[in-house]
Amino acid sequence: MSLLAVEHLDVRHGLLQAVRGVSFEIERGETVALIGANGAGKTTLLRAIAGAHPIAGGRIKFNGTEVTRAPSYQRVGLGIALVPEGRRLFAQMSVEENLTLARAAGRAGAWTIEAVMEAFPNLRARRHARAGTLSGGEQQATAIGRALMTNPELLMLDEVSLGLSPLVVERVYASLQMLLTSGTTIILVEQDLTRALRVAGRVFCMLEGKIVLEGRAADLTREQVTEAYFGLGKAGREATLP
Numbered sequence: 001m002s003l004l005a006v007e008h009l010d011v012r013h014g015l016l017q018a019v020r021g022v023s024f025e026i027e028r029g030e031t032v033a034l035i036g037a038n039g040a041g042k043t044t045l046l047r048a049i050a051g052a053h054p055i056a057g058g059r060i061k062f063n064g065t066e067v068t069r070a071p072s073y074q075r076v077g078l079g080i081a082l083v084p085e086g087r088r089l090f091a092q093m094s095v096e097e098n099l100t101l102a103r104a105a106g107r108a109g110a111w112t113i114e115a116v117m118e119a120f121p122n123l124r125a126r127r128h129a130r131a132g133t134l135s136g137g138e139q140q141a142t143a144i145g146r147a148l149m150t151n152p153e154l155l156m157l158d159e160v161s162l163g164l165s166p167l168v169v170e171r172v173y174a175s176l177q178m179l180l181t182s183g184t185t186i187i188l189v190e191q192d193l194t195r196a197l198r199v200a201g202r203v204f205c206m207l208e209g210k211i212v213l214e215g216r217a218a219d220l221t222r223e224q225v226t227e228a229y230f231g232l233g234k235a236g237r238e239a240t241l242p
């Protein structure tokens with residue numbers, strides 16, 4: 001049984017249909033990169049899976065349990081965590097307080113404040129600093145740490161590189177490497193195609209609310225991905241690689 005099964009998912013922002021009939025399955029331990037141009041529907045899809053945005057049609061099953069209408073806190077309790085675009089930390093609270101709050105919402109497991117500090121050593125000295133005073137890289141590490149504190153089975157990362165310098169992006173990905181190899185199931189939205197193809201086992205490319213290309217990262221050529229990304233040529237589901 002797959003960990004996550006999304007069937008014919010429709011998600012709207014008012015009249016605008018941001019996600020159109022999207023279906024896919026993700027197995028335990030996979031790393032999937034979700035790519036696509038601005039406005040393709042990536043953030044909306046992740047938010048719908050997390051329960052942060054209502055679903056207009058279709059179904060979501062997690063670990064065999066239907067969660068389509070479950071509120072987000074229940075999904076966190078089942079093991080679904082989202083690191084949202086823009087991090088959304090409690091700016092007036094310390095790093096430790098942000099992490100502790102998440103613990104209360106999630107499941108029991110290996111992730112503790114100490115484990116987060118080990119994964120992101122740059123946070124150690126900032127543990128009692130208010131989140132609003134942190135650098136971009138420290139904020140992103142705190143946002144990822146907060147999601148980890150819920151002990152997720154599925155971790156979704158929405159553009160963790162956004163607004164960070166190349167050096168800091170390297171550091172964040174170096175810390176993520178441990179997660180990527182530890183068996184945590186991950187969906188990550190990444191604008192840097194080279195990085196996405198490097199870290200992910202599979203790639204989904206969205207265009208105008210649909211998944212127009214999916215395949216194993218090792219099997220996809222840069223040309224195929226670029227065509228799907230920009231909606232050039234005939235890249236569609238027919239072009240999906242086995």
Ligand code: ATP
Binds near residue numbers: 014039040042045
């Ligand atoms: P980006 O890389 O810019 O975050 P994305 O692929 O994540 O893009 P979404 O943010 O999911 O795309 O947006 C999908 C569509 O939904 C876009 O047309 C966008 O304008 C629209 N949209 C997103 N959020 C809202 C909102 N709060 N209200 C109305 N329309 C929205």
